[in-house]
Amino acid sequence: MKNLRNNAVLMLLGGALLLASCDKKDTGTLAGPPPAGTFTTTSRTVGLTTEVTFTAAPNPDVYLYHWEFGDGGGTNGTGSVAxxxxxTHVYTKGGTFKAQLITDGRGGQTFGTPQDVVIPSSLNVVKQYLTGGSSRTWKLDNGVVAPITVGPSDTDPVSYYGGNPAPGGLPACQADDEYTFSTANVFTYDAKAQTFVAGATGGCQAPRNVSTPFTFGDSTGPGVAQLTLASATPSPFIGVTDAPNLTYRILSISNTNMVLRAGSTAAGVVFDLKLVVK
Known part of the structure; x- marks a missing residue:
């Protein structure tokens, strides 16, 4: 019985000490100031993209670093997140983007000041590939499967025509066509002997050789760049004579290969064309 009374006394004393240790003004908030959210960046060019590494200033009070890169999407609609x-984040297009660091720590959450990240345009690199720095000639790549596909839209570029199932399927009068682009923004089509004309009454016909200016700039819709041929007689084209308009988006390009998409985003039909440097 004596032991029971002693234990009860100890419990009461412990409870009193615990209450005494609590601050009557404690509101339950996290201790310390909100953590700072500063950072530095380094970047490098990777193909047609720019890879940026973001490094937050070290802070022992921070337990979570959250990033928004400013190029679309994100929790606040301002960018990709990590x-x-x-x-490290890869920017696929040039421009000035607002990157933001959000930190969580003992003092709560801090939204850092958005910082400009300037990404150089890839258009100069694309045009260098397109023209070879002076003048470069391309041909449809008859050595691959499906050098030409056709579909109703950017999201479905193949359902109308999935392309030749084996390499070497292009008509000879189409496979030998040459398409030349110069740094002076001049496009030249050389049919060699004949032009393959699409359609029920088409086939190999008289050559439709032509030279015309083109405009070059950012892509409207998917693509790393876009070129638009000026109207001329005969009507200029790349790859196929029945492309819906004179707009061609460069989906991808290297020093040896290029994929073009003939048709604007509103055309109602698109042709994907695989080309190779002559």
């Missing part, structure tokens, strides 16, 4: 003190 977490970590050091992260």
């Amino acid at each position: 977490t970590g003190q050091t992260v």
